[in-house]
Amino acid sequence: MSPEQELLEKWRSLDKEKQEEVLDFVKFIHAKMVKLQPIISSTTHPGYSLQATSSILLRPILNI
Numbered sequence: 559m560s561p562e563q564e565l566l567e568k569w570r571s572l573d574k575e576k577q578e579e580v581l582d583f584v585k586f587i588h589a590k591m592v593k594l595q596p597i598i599s600s601t602t603h604p605g606y607s608l609q610a611t612s613s614i615l616l617r618p619i620l621n622i
Contacts, residue, residue, distance in 0.1 A: 559567075569580055 569577055572580065
């Protein structure tokens, strides 16, 4: 199962209120990412992955 599929499956199993909390959290992470984009773009570390970092940040909130 892909991370996207896992995220959707777990999100769909939540009640509407919890779904909104998750959505708010994702919006927060996205806004933070957009603000950091110039810094991240200049990062030359070959092992750095914003996608991997985002998925690590989402795991704790989705493992309810």
